Amino acid sequence: MIDLMSKRKFFFIFSAVLILIGLAFFLINGGFNWDIQFEGGTIIKIEMKDDNYDAAAAEAAIENLLGKGVTVQKETTFNPDDQDNKLALMSIKVSKENTLDNDEINQVIDYLETSPDFFVNTETQPQIQSVAPFIGVELRNKALMAAGWAMLLIVIYVGIRFRVMSGISAALFGIVALIHDALIMLSVYTVFNIPVNEVFVAAILTIIGYSMNDTIVIYDRIRENSSVMSKSDIEKMVNTSTWQSLPRTINTLLTTLLTIVTLYIFASIYNVDSIKQFAFPLIIGLTSGSYSSIFIATPLWMMWRKYSIKKKLLEAKS
Amino acid sequence: MAKPRRIDYSSVQKKEPKLKPGAKLWIKFTIAVILVAFFSVMILVGSPGLGVSKVSDIKTGIDIRGGVSATLYPDVDDVDSVTDEQLQTIQEILENRIEAKGTFDYNMSPDYENKRLLLEIPYASGDDTNPQKVIDDLGEMALLTFQRWDEEKYAFDSSGRIVFLVEEADLKDDNIVLDGTDVADSVAMLNKQDNSYMVALTLTETGAEKFAKATAELVRKPIAIYLDDELKSYPVVSSVISGGEASITGNFTIEEAVELANYIKYGALPFAMTAQEINSITPILGESALNVTLRAALVAFILVVLFMIIRYRLPGLIASIALVGLVASEIFWISAFNASITLPGIAGIILTIGMGVDANVIIYERIKEELGRGIELGEAIDIGFKRAFSAIFDANVTTLISGGALYIVGSGPIKGFALTLIIGVIMSFFTAIIVVKYLLKAIASIKIFGKTWLYGTKGVAR
Numbered sequence: 001m002i003d004l005m006s007k008r009k010f011f012f013i014f015s016a017v018l019i020l021i022g023l024a025f026f027l028i029n030g031g032f033n034w035d036i037q038f039e040g041g042t043i044i045k046i047e048m049k050d051d052n053y054d055a056a057a058a059e060a061a062i063e064n065l066l067g068k069g070v071t072v073q074k075e076t077t078f079n080p081d082d083q084d085n086k087l088a089l090m091s092i093k094v095s096k097e098n099t100l101d102n103d104e105i106n107q108v109i110d111y112l113e114t115s116p117d118f119f120v121n122t123e124t125q126p127q128i129q130s131v132a133p134f135i136g137v138e139l140r141n142k143a144l145m146a147a148g149w150a151m152l153l154i155v156i157y158v159g160i161r162f163r164v165m166s167g168i169s170a171a172l173f174g175i176v177a178l179i180h181d182a183l184i185m186l187s188v189y190t191v192f193n194i195p196v197n198e199v200f201v202a203a204i205l206t207i208i209g210y211s212m213n214d215t216i217v218i219y220d221r222i223r224e225n226s227s228v229m230s231k232s233d234i235e236k237m238v239n240t241s242t243w244q245s246l247p248r249t250i251n252t253l254l255t256t257l258l259t260i261v262t263l264y265i266f267a268s269i270y271n272v273d274s275i276k277q278f279a280f281p282l283i284i285g286l287t288s289g290s291y292s293s294i295f296i297a298t299p300l301w302m303m304w305r306k307y308s309i310k311k312k313l314l315e316a317k318s
Numbered sequence: 319m320a321k322p323r324r325i326d327y328s329s330v331q332k333k334e335p336k337l338k339p340g341a342k343l344w345i346k347f348t349i350a351v352i353l354v355a356f357f358s359v360m361i362l363v364g365s366p367g368l369g370v371s372k373v374s375d376i377k378t379g380i381d382i383r384g385g386v387s388a389t390l391y392p393d394v395d396d397v398d399s400v401t402d403e404q405l406q407t408i409q410e411i412l413e414n415r416i417e418a419k420g421t422f423d424y425n426m427s428p429d430y431e432n433k434r435l436l437l438e439i440p441y442a443s444g445d446d447t448n449p450q451k452v453i454d455d456l457g458e459m460a461l462l463t464f465q466r467w468d469e470e471k472y473a474f475d476s477s478g479r480i481v482f483l484v485e486e487a488d489l490k491d492d493n494i495v496l497d498g499t500d501v502a503d504s505v506a507m508l509n510k511q512d513n514s515y516m517v518a519l520t521l522t523e524t525g526a527e528k529f530a531k532a533t534a535e536l537v538r539k540p541i542a543i544y545l546d547d548e549l550k551s552y553p554v555v556s557s558v559i560s561g562g563e564a565s566i567t568g569n570f571t572i573e574e575a576v577e578l579a580n581y582i583k584y585g586a587l588p589f590a591m592t593a594q595e596i597n598s599i600t601p602i603l604g605e606s607a608l609n610v611t612l613r614a615a616l617v618a619f620i621l622v623v624l625f626m627i628i629r630y631r632l633p634g635l636i637a638s639i640a641l642v643g644l645v646a647s648e649i650f651w652i653s654a655f656n657a658s659i660t661l662p663g664i665a666g667i668i669l670t671i672g673m674g675v676d677a678n679v680i681i682y683e684r685i686k687e688e689l690g691r692g693i694e695l696g697e698a699i700d701i702g703f704k705r706a707f708s709a710i711f712d713a714n715v716t717t718l719i720s721g722g723a724l725y726i727v728g729s730g731p732i733k734g735f736a737l738t739l740i741i742g743v744i745m746s747f748f749t750a751i752i753v754v755k756y757l758l759k760a761i762a763s764i765k766i767f768g769k770t771w772l773y774g775t776k777g778v779a780r
Contacts, residue, residue: 047600047602077603079606087602101592101593102388102450102453102454102593102596103454105450105596106450106451106454109450124600124601124602125384125385125386125441125450125598125599125600125601126450126598126600127598127599127600127603128386128450128596128597128598129596129597129598130595130596130597131594131595131596132391132594132595134594135389135391135594135595138432142727143727145727146723146724146726146727147723149723150719150720150722150723150724153719153723154716154719154720157712157715157716157719158712158716161712198728198732199662199732201724201732202662202724202728202732202735202736205720205721205723205724206669206720206721206724206739208720209716209717209718209719209720209721209739210673210717212713212716212717212720213676213713213714213716213717214713216709216712216713216716217680217709217713220708220709220712220713221709223708224705244687247683248676248679248680248683251629251679251683252673252675252676252679252680254625255622255625255626255672255673255675255676255679256669256672256673256676257672258618258621258622258625258672259618259619259621259622259668259669259671259672260618260668260669260672262614262617262618262621262668263611263614263615263618263665263668265614266610266611266613266614266617267610267611267614269610270606270610272606272607272610272611274381274607274661275607275610275611275614275661275665278661278662278665279665282669
């Protein structure tokens with residue numbers, strides 16, 4: 001049985017390096033890449049008959065129509081009816097300062113549909129996402145609040161249920177692991193410059209539940225073993241408990257990853273962006289969640305426990 | 319240590335008509351089988367009595383069907399001053415307006431916490447109405463006012479037509495003689511004189527009185543009709559109108575006249591509502607995403623079943639049967655709660671396929687451990703379930719807490735995800751401690767299924 005606890009420094013450094021890389025990219029990029037859902041702005045995607053259209057001309061025409069700056073790009077997407085032919089889309093993006101209202105959105109669509117220069121496929125509905133900037137900020141704050149509340153409630157619950165392990169401290173180190181997972185996920189998002197949106201928050205909240213779940217199973221083993229094993233060698237007890245929980249941690253991680261990776265692969269093959277956006281952060285978070293339970297929360301709790309026992313002994317002596 | 323207690327227990331039980339412990343096992347086994355079968359059959363055939371529709375009939379969210387969702391916010395400076403009653407009234411008025419536009423398949427729900435209305439209009443195939451256009455002008459106040467102008471601001475030209483002496487916007491000085499609440503009914507009509515359309519108004523009793531008084535003062539003068547700040551028409555009063563009938567003329571097309579009549583009829587909003595968040599999803603993309611996600615779900619399910627059987631053998635097979643029940647019960651509850659299936663919702667189901675076997679993994683690892691210590695199978699199963707209980711329970715509560723937080727703050731599709739996650743956690747808990755336990759204990763009691771290799775261990779004490 002390898003003594004995982006004695007190698008803890010290596011794991012702490014490994015996580016710290018990952019998070020530091022994320023921080024470096026955060027500083028280079030000048031913050032997170034917020035999705036328009038969390039920042040405001042408008043995206044309109046219109047299906048075109050083919051991709052032989054002049055994006056620059058469309059951009060100029062729409063700017064002229066609205067008196068607002070827009071960006072027009074060509075895009076393609078998976079065609080469910082004909083797998084060999086992709087659908088051509090015109091993507092019109094408007095920054096948060098110029099967020100379009102419903103009237104303006106309709107103006108753009110009406111213009112493109114009637115213009116002789118652009119051939120819009122009028123049989124389908126355009127895809128539109130438009131969020132006023134103040135709403136975006138509100139959504140973002142609410143999402144962060146939700147994550148905060150969830151963590152607080154979990155601390156209270158774990159604190160009550162794990163009194164034997166001096167609950168609150170156990171819960172707090174569990175939360176350290178959660179914050180670690182959230183930071184790892186944010187780092188990956190910053191490094192790859194993926195927009196942060198509601199789906200990402202949903203993924204973070206899922207991971208908060210999952211990671212704590214993982215930590216609790218190990219804690220549960222420590223709770224059980226602390227009544228049967230000698231308390232003198234706490235490091236050995238924690239190490240044994242971790243090893244006893246390891247098959248479960250790995251197997252559950254594997255079954256969960258099996259499902260989410262399958263989803264991700266399918267979404268990648270068929271280019272379903274919304275699902276890819278959902279599966280990717282979950283894959284990162286699940287892995288990080290299992291890792292942090294074993295290599296962050298448990299050793300941290302053990303260090304704290306050793307320290308407090310030592311302190312008590314010193315106090316008793318003097 | 320658990321054994322003596324069990325003997326005590328059964329000795330108490332023996333006063334009752336005798337049931338062999340074996341028979342009890344099989345009764346429980348049957349209950350477990352019925353539970354799995356019930357949920358599976360339910361989602362395959364549906365039951366109108368229970369308010370559950372079969373899986374193919376469950377309504378899908380607009381992220382799959384396609385459509386428009388918009389969040390309407392009150393257009394006021396102090397959002398906190400908006401009351402729940404106001405929001406309710408506005409919702410009723412807006413629903414009337416939507417239906418007046420010929421759209422009946424929509425969903426509007428108030429969010430009292432955040433003082434806003436959420437509107438979803440699915441795209442209907444073969445229907446020409448563009449949901450996007452339904453949102454247009456939907457939240458306008460539609461405050462109808464009849465106003466008089468300052469006589470120094472206009473004059474009549476030689477042919478008797480009115481000419482403005484100031485800018486049109488400066489004409490209005492909110493000298494209101496009548497407003498929308500004085501109107502009992504409004505309808506679009508053909509004006510036979512010039513073949514244009516007009517809106518005919520029937521006034522209430524007090525409205526008729528006010529109007530008679532106002533027209534008496536305004537004979538041969540214009541009366542201006544405003545909808546919000548927009549000047550709709552300014553007919554010249556020819557004589558006192560006392561019958562409570564009035565009309566708005568202004569060379570309207572039939573569509574314009576119908577729309578104006580509807581706005582007046584269905585009331586004015588206390589303040590305007592504006593769509594600050596608009597999402598429109600094309601049905602074609604949603605449909606293909608659904609197919610891809612369902613295929614992924616099937617493959618994921620098969621992979622997890624294979625993993626469980628290879629890793630845990632006989633108990634793995636039992637967990638897989640329970641997993642069928644878990645997925646079926648999840649779809650059952652979504653349907654029973656009348657929730658829509660959304661793409662994140664299906665992702666949530668896929669996630670619970672993976673996470674749902676966790677309780678089994680915890681229990682089975684425990685059973686293997688006990689078997690490894692040389693403990694007899696039946697007892698190892700008992701200990702496994704007992705020892706694993708606290709871990710499973712505590713772990714599920716934390717997932718519920720984060721799922722609950724997500725449900726409260728999430729918007730439409732994300733709420734769907736949170737809901738499936740919550741249902742999945744609760745149901746996986748019950749399938750593990752009821753279905754799996756009863757099935758496993760009964761089957762393990764059969765001699766040929768009692769071999770320890772079927773449980774993935776050699777049964778040798780370490």
